[in-house]
Amino acid sequence: MEISVDKNDLVLVPLGIQDIDEGHQRIYDALVDAYDCCLSLNRDSLFDNFLADVVYQMTLHFAYEEKMMQGHDYEGLQEHHQEHALILSNALELCSVIDGKGVLDAELVRFLLNSFLHHIQFIHGQMYRHISRVNS
Numbered sequence: 208m209e210i211s212v213d214k215n216d217l218v219l220v221p222l223g224i225q226d227i228d229e230g231h232q233r234i235y236d237a238l239v240d241a242y243d244c245c246l247s248l249n250r251d252s253l254f255d256n257f258l259a260d261v262v263y264q265m266t267l268h269f270a271y272e273e274k275m276m277q278g279h280d281y282e283g284l285q286e287h288h289q290e291h292a293l294i295l296s297n298a299l300e301l302c303s304v305i306d307g308k309g310v311l312d313a314e315l316v317r318f319l320l321n322s323f324l325h326h327i328q329f330i331h332g333q334m335y336r337h338i339s340r341v342n343s
């Protein structure tokens with residue numbers, strides 16, 4: 208049986224800035240891979256995936272995005288940064304479960320994926336409107 212995240216309720220919506228959308232896609236793919244690894248109990252792969260991919264991609268993307276917001280004098284930067292910090296700390300917490308040889312529940316990975324998608328759909332809209340206004 209093939210195991211995968213149900214894409215119907217976890218949709219990644221492109222927002223129109225290529226660099227940002229590509230960063231989202233890399234994080235999304237890494238999270239879906241991690242979820243599949245978790246379900247298949249492939250612990251070594253899961254460990255590598257989280258440390259090398261999810262956290263790395265999040266760190267790169269969040270820093271890039273925050274620099275862009277700063278460059279556009281976005282007033283919601285602090286609030287947006289706090290959301291990034293929370294998502295990243297949740298990802299690191301999952302890493303520490305794996306690192307400590309604990310068993311990682313696939314639902315925790317799914318929760319992280321959901322909070323990442325929620326961030327994109329509901330927090331990014333405001334930022335995009337601001338950046339579009341500044342750039343027009």
Ligand SMILES: [Fe+2]
Pocket residue numbers: 227231268272331
């Ligand atoms: Fe983002």
Ligand SMILES: [Fe+2]
Pocket residue numbers: 272287291326331
């Ligand atoms: Fe963001």
